[in-house]
Amino acid sequence: MVARPNIDHLKEICGSNRLQHCFKYLFVQEWRENEDLIRYIGEKCANLEASIERRAQLMQEGESFGPFHDVAPDAVECMAVTQQREQGMLFALRGVLELAREGRTEKQHHVGLMDLKG
DSSP: OOOOHHHHHHHHHHTOSOHHHHHHHHHHHHHHHHHHHHHHHHHHHHHHHHHHHHHHHHHHHHHTTSOHHHHOHHHHHHHHHHHHHHHHHHHHHHHHHHHHHHHHHHHHHHHHHHHHHO
């Protein structure tokens, strides 16, 4: 008999010896983890968007004093670099969010197929 420790473990935690039930259980667990990831990344994107907007407003307010770069050149440079980095991070997180949303559709499809065959 061939050892299948991963399948045996899945059967144990699922509570069924039917592979179809085991894989459905696995897909549902993965779907839940993916939903948690979508929620987490969505929150991080919202936080970054707010941070970027606040910094843009701060930079705009600073300019109202006159040439801000003449008064605090290091601060202007720091804010500009930070703004650019956070915009890059936001872009990357949105890409991850898109992939996670594709995973949602994929897992829903897998679970739906399992229901049809059940």
